[in-house]
Structures are given as C-alpha cells and as structure tokens.
Amino acid sequence: SAVISQKPSRDICQRGTSLTIQCQVDSQVTMMFWYRQQPGQSLTLIATANQGSEATYESGFVIDKFPISRPNLTFSTLTVSNMSPEDSSIYLCSVDSPDRANYGYTFGSGTRLTVV
Amino acid sequence: GDSVTQMEGPVTLSEEAFLTINCTYTATGYPSLFWYVQYPGEGLQLLLKATKADDKGSNKGFEATYRKETTSFHLEKGSVQVSDSAVYFCALNNRGAQKLVFGQGTRLTINP
Numbered sequence: 001s002a003v004i005s006q007k008p009s010r011d012i013c014q015r016g017t018s019l020t021i022q023c024q025v026d027s028q029v030t031m032m033f034w035y036r037q038q039p040g041q042s043l044t045l046i047a048t049a050n051q052g053s054e055a056t057y058e059s060g061f062v063i064d065k066f067p068i069s070r071p072n073l074t075f076s077t078l079t080v081s082n083m084s085p086e087d088s089s090i091y092l093c094s095v096d097s098p099d100r101a102n103y104g105y106t107f108g109s110g111t112r113l114t115v116v
Numbered sequence: 117g118d119s120v121t122q123m124e125g126p127v128t129l130s131e132e133a134f135l136t137i138n139c140t141y142t143a144t145g146y147p148s149l150f151w152y153v154q155y156p157g158e159g160l161q162l163l164l165k166a167t168k169a170d171d172k173g174s175n176k177g178f179e180a181t182y183r184k185e186t187t188s189f190h191l192e193k194g195s196v197q198v199s200d201s202a203v204y205f206c207a208l209n210n211r212g213a214q215k216l217v218f219g220q221g222t223r224l225t226i227n228p
Contacts, residue, residue, distance in 0.1 A: 004159075006159070041220070042219060042220045043160075043205070045215050045216075092160065094160075094216075104148075104209070104216075107159040107160040107161070108159050109158055109159040
C-alpha cells in the first residue's frame with residue numbers, strides 16, 4: 001500500500017490565521033481525501049481531491065474555509081483559513097487503493113491543530 | 117444514507133480479557149467493511165476487512181465476521197494486551213462510492 005507523509009504533525013496557531021497542511025504520497029494516486037477528526041469524535045470527510053479538477057466538498061464544508069490544491073498525482077495541500085478555536089482538530093489525508101475493496105484506504109499520521 | 121454505529125466507549129479491560137466491540141451498519145447494496153485502529157498520537161491503520169457476507173477478517177489476533185442478516189461486523193479478540201490500547205473505528209465503503217463512512221470510534225484501555 002501507499003506510504004503517506006503528512007506535515008506538520010502538529011501546530012498551535014493564533015485565531016484568524018491560516019495553516020496549510022501538506023500530504024505527500026510515495027506513488028501516484030487518483031483520489032486523495034481530507035478528513036477532520038474533532039476531539040473525541042469520529043472522522044468526517046471534508047473533501048475529495050482529484051488531480052486537475054476542483055475538489056469536491058462534503059456538506060458543511062466550503063472552499064473558502066478549506067481550500068485544497070492538487071497539483072499532481074502525488075501531492076495535495078489543505079489550508080484551514082481564518083481559524084477559530086472550533087477548528088482545533090486532527091486533520092488527516094487519505095488515499096485510495098487500486099483494490100479498495102480488499103485494501104481499503106491508507107491514512108497519513110495526521111496533523112494535530114490547536115487554535116488559541 | 118449509509119451509516120455505522122459502534123458501541124459506546126470508553127472500554128476498560130484487564131490484560132488477557134476477552135474483547136468485543138460491537139458494530140452495526142446501514143447501507144444499500146453490499147458494502148465492504150473495515151476496522152481501523154488509531155494508536156495514541158498516530159494516524160489510522162487498517163486492522164482488518166471483509167468484502168462479502170460471511171467473510172471473516174483477521175489480523176493480530178483480532179477477528180470480525182461480516183454478518184449480512186444482522187448487518188453487523190463485531191470486533192473480537194480472545195486475550196487482549198496492554199499494547200492493544202487504542203481507538204477502534206468501524207467503517208464501510210459502499211461499492212461505487214468514493215468515501216469511507218466511519219462509526220464514532222471506541223476507545224479501548226487495557227490495564228496490566
């Protein structure tokens with residue numbers, strides 16, 4: 001399965017600022033996914049990023065707040081904009097497997113964001 | 117829409133105890149089912165999976181059987197260890213859909 005490098009691993013940010021999270025994959029993948037895990041909660045999909053097209057956002061998430069870039073088949077970024085304490089979460093990127101039914105999805109180690 | 121429901125946590129057990137974490141799902145069609153584990157400070161790792169009814173997924177002593185009649189995928193382990201302390205997520209992927217749908221997660225703590 002793919003190996004994902006995600007950074008930063010953690011950060012503490014001031015409210016009103018923005019943070020860009022990077023996700024690098026060691027192989028070319030069609031789809032990359034960004035999830036949010038709020039404290040003590042499950043994972044919620046923010047958006048799906050395909051190379052060469054606009055990201056597709058889930059209900060409740062908008063591009064102005066979470067702009068995503070996908071410049072090539074191995075890299076993506078998620079920006080958390082104009083942050084507030086409610087944005088304090090773990091953000092994880094994930095990639096599909098060519099044989100999804102059998103191998104599921106691979107996840108990065110996550111970015112633990114604290115907004116103060 | 118598709119959904120996954122896990123037993124409420126946290127769960128605290130003594131070492132060598134028997135573990136069951138319940139998971140039920142609602143989905144159209146025939147989804148693939150997964151258990152993921154998140155160790156403290158880490159991302160998610162795939163623990164085991166099953167792709168069709170009556171399949172049994174297994175890994176590291178954990179097992180789960182895809183029960184279509186009860187729409188369940190309960191996670192079991194016969195003898196837990198302190199190193200099994202983690203958060204466990206049940207998830208499904210419906211064929212034709214791009215995303216995973218997660219349960220709420222169950223925090224497991226094993227005491228020596």
